[in-house]
Amino acid sequence: MVLLSFEVIALVLRDGWDQAYRCVNAAPLLYLSHKSNSEITKENAMTQNAWKCVVAASLVSAWTLASVPLVAQSLSSVTQPVQVVNTPNVNVVNTSSVNVANTPTVSLAGGASVNVINPLDGGGNPTPLAVLEAVQPYEDSCVINFGGTASGYCNLQAIPSGKRLVIQEFDASAEIETGLKPLELALFTSAVYHDFTVTFMGNDVGFYDFFSTHQETRLYVAPSQTPRFFVYLSGNTNQGYHCAISGFLVDVPLGSSGAVAPAQPHRVPALPNRPSPVPGRQ
Numbered sequence: 632m633v634l635l636s637f638e639v640i641a642l643v644l645r646d647g648w649d650q651a652y653r654c655v656n657a658a659p660l661l662y663l664s665h666k667s668n669s670e671i672t673k674e675n676a677m678t679q680n681a682w683k684c685v686v687a688a689s690l691v692s693a694w695t696l697a698s699v700p701l702v703a704q705s706l707s708s709v710t711q712p713v714q715v716v717n718t719p720n721v722n723v724v725n726t727s728s729v730n731v732a733n734t735p736t737v738s739l740a741g742g743a744s745v746n747v748i749n750p751l752d753g754g755g756n757p758t759p760l761a762v763l764e765a766v767q768p769y770e771d772s773c774v775i776n777f778g779g780t781a782s783g784y785c786n787l788q789a790i791p792s793g794k795r796l797v798i799q800e801f802d803a804s805a806e807i808e809t810g811l812k813p814l815e816l817a818l819f820t821s822a823v824y825h826d827f828t829v830t831f832m833g834n835d836v837g838f839y840d841f842f843s844t845h846q847e848t849r850l851y852v853a854p855s856q857t858p859r860f861f862v863y864l865s866g867n868t869n870q871g872y873h874c875a876i877s878g879f880l881v882d883v884p885l886g887s888s889g890a891v892a893p894a895q896p897h898r899v900p901a902l903p904n905r906p907s908p909v910p911g912r913q
Contacts, residue, residue, distance in 0.1 A: 757884075766879070767794075767879050767880040767881070768877075768878075768879050769796060769876075769877070769878050769879050769880050770875070770876070770877045770878075771787045771788055771858075771875070771876055772787075772873065772874060772875035772876070773785035773786060773787055773860060773874055774871050774872065774873050774874075775860060775862050775871055775872040775873075775874065776871050777864070777867070777868045777869060777870060777871065777872070778869065779867055779868070779869055780867055780868075781863065781864045781865070781866055781867050781868070782861070782862065782863045782864065783861075783862060783872070784859055784860060784861045784862070785859070785860050785874065786857050786858070786859050787857065787858040787859070787860075787876065788857070789855060789856065789857045790852050790853070790854055790855060790856050790857075790858075790880075791854065791855075791880070792854050792855050793854055793882060793883050794854055794880040794881065794882065794883065795851060795852065795853060795854060795880065795881050795882075795883050796851065796852035796858070796878060796879075796880055797849070797850075797851055797878045797879055797880075797881060798818075798820070798848060798849070798850040798851070798852065798858075798876050798877070798878040799847065799848065799849065799877055799878040799879070800845075800846070800847055800848065800876065800877040800878070801818060801827055801844065801845075801846050801848050801874075801875075801876055802844060802845050802846075802874070802875045802876075802877075803816060803827070803829075803843070803844040803860070803862075803872065803873065803874045803875070804841070804842065804843045804844070804872075804873050805841070805842045805843075805862075805870065805871070805872040805873070806835070806839045806840075806841055806870055807839060807840060807842070807864065807868050807870045808838070808839060808840070808866075808868055808870065809834060809837060809838060809839060809840050810840070810865075810866070811840065811864050811865050811866045811868055812831075812840075812842075812864065812865045813829045813842055813862060813863070813864055813865075813872075814863045814864060814865055815861070815862065815863040816828075816829050816844060816860075816861075816862050816872075817860070817861045817862075818850070818858065818859070818860055818861075818874075818876070819858065819859040819860075819861065820850050820851060820852045820856070820858055821852065821853055821856050824861065825848070825850060827844050827846055827848075828844065828846070829842050829843075829844055830842065830843050830844065839870075854883055858876065860872075860874040862874075
């Protein structure tokens with residue numbers, strides 16, 4: 632076994648590979664001869680020093696080679712961002728999930744399609760995606776002509792099939808004989824009616840009183856249903872009552888009835904001399 636000394640290792644580390652190479656080439660070969668003992672002893676010492684240089688150089692080489700994979704491994708373990716430049720075409724295959732962040736511009740080639748999947752809620756039903764309300768705005772109005780009676784109604788247009796109406800605002804106005812007052816102002820969305828308040832605005836030189844309603848709300852009308860207004864006054868009149876709504880339409884998912892639960896008929900309380908707000912219904 633060759634014993635390495637700190638001096639030899641320091642020599643190799645200090646002088647580098649060239650000195651190690653010279654040490655190896657300077658080592659004489661041992662062979663049997665008739666040389667004197669002193670000469671053999673001197674040659675053995677030189678040979679021993681040469682092998683010390685070789686082994687020390689081998690240790691340095693092994694340490695250097697072993698450190699390279701560690702450096703490469705440490706560099707590969709760092710997550711590096713991927714930058715796509717020069718507007719190339721990127722093909723995403725195997726139905727992978729792609730997260731598009733920072734509001735970039737994404738262009739679809741002709742014939743391409745995007746499949747949007749709604750996440751499921753706790754009941755296993757698809758969660759509705761947020762919709763822009765201004766996409767399908769909706770407004771409608773009608774006028775109630777009393778014709779010498781104290782009550783009347785008017786119908787709005789029927790809601791299209793496959794659509795649900797979301798009512799956001801209700802407006803109404805009337806000009807009736809002085810002394811008469813609106814006792815009830817209601818909107819029927821289906822089998823349920825919703826009452827609204829009426830504000831007295833003023834008098835027109837002692838002949839007519841003006842009333843108005845402007846109220847923000849949140850009501851729903853199912854597909855194919857016809858919203859209806861009903862007004863009941865304190866006395867008969869030949870005047871009219873103007874009613875209007877504003878909101879937006881939303882699409883009803885396929886297979887859904889679109890009915891607003893609970894869809895149960897609402898019985899209107901019977902008042903003395905009060906007509907039914909909906910013909911044929913008590």
